[in-house]
Amino acid sequence: MTADDGRLRRILNRLLSDDPLVRATAIQSAIFAFGTGTFITGEAVYSIKIIGLTVTAIPGHPRAPLPRPPR
Numbered sequence: 344m345t346a347d348d349g350r351l352r353r354i355l356n357r358l359l360s361d362d363p364l365v366r367a368t369a370i371q372s373a374i375f376a377f378g379t380g381t382f383i384t385g386e387a388v389y390s391i392k393i394i395g396l397t398v399t400a401i402p403g404h405p406r407a408p409l410p411r412p413p414r
Contacts, residue, residue: 389399
């Protein structure tokens with residue numbers, strides 16, 4: 344074990360709770376956040392590269408045109 348390993352272990356022990364339920368919930372939350380970010384990024388790349396949409400045509404983009412109301 345090097346000095347860096349010991350320092351990392353102290354930081355993780357200070358950040359993570361000793362309660363197994365809290366620790367599992369924190370890990371689950373981090374995995375969910377990573378997965379959501381990966382999916383949203385992949386969806387944007389797919390929409391632009393495969394489908395051929397422009398960046399502003401992607402729904403949710405701040406400069407995307409508003410949908411027209413039905414007549």
